[in-house]
Amino acid sequence: MAALLLRFFLTLCALRVAAYTPLSDKTLRNLPGAGGDFDIKTGSILAPILIPRVPGTPGSLAVQEHFVDWFSTNLPKWNVEFQNSTSTTPATGERHVPFANIIITRDPPWTKPGDVGRLALVAHYDSKLTPVGFIGATDSAAPCAMIMHAARSVDEALSKKWDAMQAEGSIGLDEEKGVQILFLDGEEAFLSWTDSDSLYGARSLAEQWDSTPHAAMSTYHTALSSITLFLLLDLLGTSKPHVPSYFQTTHWAYQNLAGIESRLRSLGITQSTSDGNFLPETDKSVFHNSWGVQDDHIPFMARGVEVLHVIPTPFPHVWHTMADDGEHLDIPTVEDWAKIVTAFVGEWMDLEGYFPEPPKHARRDQDRKTEL
Numbered sequence: 001m002a003a004l005l006l007r008f009f010l011t012l013c014a015l016r017v018a019a020y021t022p023l024s025d026k027t028l029r030n031l032p033g034a035g036g037d038f039d040i041k042t043g044s045i046l047a048p049i050l051i052p053r054v055p056g057t058p059g060s061l062a063v064q065e066h067f068v069d070w071f072s073t074n075l076p077k078w079n080v081e082f083q084n085s086t087s088t089t090p091a092t093g094e095r096h097v098p099f100a101n102i103i104i105t106r107d108p109p110w111t112k113p114g115d116v117g118r119l120a121l122v123a124h125y126d127s128k129l130t131p132v133g134f135i136g137a138t139d140s141a142a143p144c145a146m147i148m149h150a151a152r153s154v155d156e157a158l159s160k161k162w163d164a165m166q167a168e169g170s171i172g173l174d175e176e177k178g179v180q181i182l183f184l185d186g187e188e189a190f191l192s193w194t195d196s197d198s199l200y201g202a203r204s205l206a207e208q209w210d211s212t213p214h215a216a217m218s219t220y221h222t223a224l225s226s227i228t229l230f231l232l233l234d235l236l237g238t239s240k241p242h243v244p245s246y247f248q249t250t251h252w253a254y255q256n257l258a259g260i261e262s263r264l265r266s267l268g269i270t271q272s273t274s275d276g277n278f279l280p281e282t283d284k285s286v287f288h289n290s291w292g293v294q295d296d297h298i299p300f301m302a303r304g305v306e307v308l309h310v311i312p313t314p315f316p317h318v319w320h321t322m323a324d325d326g327e328h329l330d331i332p333t334v335e336d337w338a339k340i341v342t343a344f345v346g347e348w349m350d351l352e353g354y355f356p357e358p359p360k361h362a363r364r365d366q367d368r369k370t371e372l
């Protein structure tokens with residue numbers, strides 16, 4: 001009984017310290033940039049995504065391979081899975097178009113899937129069928145690249161934190177937290193946006209996950225309810241974005257994200273020139289009950305998942321035109337977003353004190369610069 005009480009007490013303490021912990025100024029300063037990896041022609045992260053990648057085409061397969069290869073080479077501890085479906089579309093007649101969502105997960109090594117609450121970092125990787133040759137650099141090649149960079153930037157800190165927890169025997173006292181990347185397929189309409197001609201991948205994944213239960217006695221009943229926050233990035237990468245806070249229930253998360261942006265700016269770490277913050281609505285108090293901008297969150301939100309939608313209003317001027325290509329990206333803005341997302345993941349996962357120093361990717365970037 002005493003042991004039980006002690007354990008109960010320890011659990012309470014653990015839950016108290018498990019709160020979202022801000023990163024120190026030093027950690028923010030040491031966060032790695034992506035440097036050459038965001039080069040639109042040669043960058044190992046971004047360049048391979050800047051091709052037409054309509055579902056079911058060779059371009060789509062090439063980008064899928066890029067994700068799989070990049071993670072298995074650079075981040076082998078992240079588990080990569082596919083969730084596939086097919087659907088007819090109003091533009092492709094009887095043909096069943098294949099849609100492939102890519103799910104990349106890093107959980108604490110001692111956990112069972114049903115016991116981990118996950119921060120989901122989400123972007124769609126398909127590109128629009130028309131206009132022919134459309135690249136979709138902001139829509140959403142650059143957001144995919146930001147997420148890859150963020151994953152790489154927290155990878156070592158996650159290992160260190162989890163190793164330390166195992167070494168000191170503090171596992172199992174706290175809520176278990178993981179990170180999950182969802183690269184979704186078939187977000188775009190084939191003809192024009194309707195409920196059935198859009199969100200092909202997201203609708204299939206949300207439905208499947210909602211109806212696939214975890215083992216009995218799991219903390220989370222399904223892979224869907226394991227998502228503690230669905231952080232959706234879209235239409236990011238042009239300069240001076242204005243991203244509102246759309247949802248009251250996740251305004252606290254918006255405030256955390258915006259707080260990180262403000263700190264990066266006041267520390268002089270941001271690279272973009274801006275008249276104001278990307279995330280200016282920290283003080284918003286009146287929210288309209290709505291689904292916000294139609295996007296991949298809809299089928300998840302309809303099933304009760306909490307969503308933070310990072311999408312500018314107004315949309316970028318290049319939206320759904322041939323001008324949404326690599327050349328029209330503002331790379332300093334892409335870098336800033338990547339850093340904001342990285343720091344958010346770091347705070348969410350309580351990684352302060354576990355980041356490597358000095359960051360090895362920054363060193364690599366410097367090496368590359370001296371080579372040039």
Ligand SMILES: *[C@@H]1O[C@H](CO)[C@@H](O)[C@H](O)[C@H]1NC(C)=O
Pocket residue numbers: 061064082083084098100
């Ligand atoms: C899903 O489809 C992709 C091709 O888009 C293929 O590489 C992969 O093996 C498939 N995975 C499953 C689990 O069916």
Ligand SMILES: [Zn+2]
Pocket residue numbers: 128139188320
């Ligand atoms: Zn689009």
